[in-house]
Amino acid sequence: MFAAAAGEGSSLGTDLVVLGTLLVVAYIFGRLGKIIGLPAIPIYMIVGFLASPNNGWFPLNFQSGYIELIAVFGLILLLFNLGLEFDQDEFFGNAGKLLISGGSYLVLLMGAGLIFGFALGWGTREALIVAGIIGTSSSAIVTKLLIELNRLANRETPMILGVTVVQDIFLAVYLAIVSVILSGESDPWLVVGKLAIAFTFLVVMFSVARWGGAYVSRFFRTKDDELFTILFFGLAVLFGGLGEVLGVSDAIGAFLIGLVLGATRYSAKIEHVAVPLRDVFGAFFFLNFGLTLDPSQFALVIWPVILAVLLTLVLNVVAGQFMARLYGFSTQAGINAAAILMNRGEFALILAILALTAGLDERLQPFAGLYVLVMSVMGPLLASNSEKIGAALLRTKTVAVKPRPRNVLLEEQIALVEAATSDDSSADTARVVDRIVDQAGTPSDHPPEQTTKRDDDY
Known part of the structure; x- marks a missing residue:
């Protein structure tokens, strides 16, 4: 009995050593990535990929199943924070122009992505997933780059953030539809019933977020920081599970409760605690995805990934120029917008996991992983050099973006x-x-x- 307990303790100790080693390696790689301007997402994925048992490159044996539950918490907190930081006043105050600019971006990218998905011949449901992977930017990477590149005062910045705001709303609806489609139901009435439940959940939660913030605030009246943290984390997990049960996915359930809590008077306090939790658990999510990647499958998707990257590049250039003209901005502003909106990240991986769970074509997971790796490395590099690229293409000696009046x-x-x-x-x-x-x-x-x-x- 004692020997068995000792054996289990030894195994646990080994697992903790391996996990701790992975996190330290992620830190080292992250510091190196900062030198060339890479965000954390591809770094965590690369570390997980290197440690994957599918390639044997890492000296310690580590299975992705060890951290799957923690990775789920990471996914929930990623979407919870996205909802928490969503600016409802900004959206409803400028809904018309935001819907035109953000909607045009989504229609162009999603439409081309859907056609591309059908062209791959992997299946109709697979094409819908490919459209989502290609058509949506990473809000986290986009916002972070705007800050790090000191472009918050640029004329095109409100336009860029407006696109991400519209995308966040669209993702809630899109995931609700995709989750029902991937459920495998063939009875049309059952499908209609599931969609009705999903959209009722969306409408109720959006309504509470818009008009019920004052009432929800009453539940957070405590000066005990520990109980405060337990409450909002419990709500994030609870609504993540509720979203999964209702057919809109755990990610959107977490996003919607984040949206509600973001409308309370305690949103700033929740953010103060939730952001560090998101960073830690989010690292596990990306690590876990990297651990599941199999390099032997990359050969099957290398050409689709190359074509998808080229398609994304061309369409972002077109969309960037269209939005710049819509807002009356310069060509350089359109180039800046195109470069920074190219970044792909967490949402593409969420779709890949949904596809894997639903038993879709196995090539979707390596496709999404390799695509995100390429885009999340290429995107920041293009964004940081977009003004130089624009100056070269436009044959100007200085940046063509006109500065705003001094404020x-x-x-x-x-x-x-x-x-x-x-x-x-x-x-x-x-x-x-x-x-x-x-x-x-x-x-x-x-x-x-x-x-x-x-x-x-x-």
């Missing part, structure tokens, strides 16, 4: 962003970015308001 308040907020990012305060950064986007989109002859919903939390 003292805006400059003050940019200084706050730099201070926040230097202290690694992600929650503070997110709040400051919200205020900057609001000010950047406000005409100079109408001074922006001095307070926002999140300012009141202070």
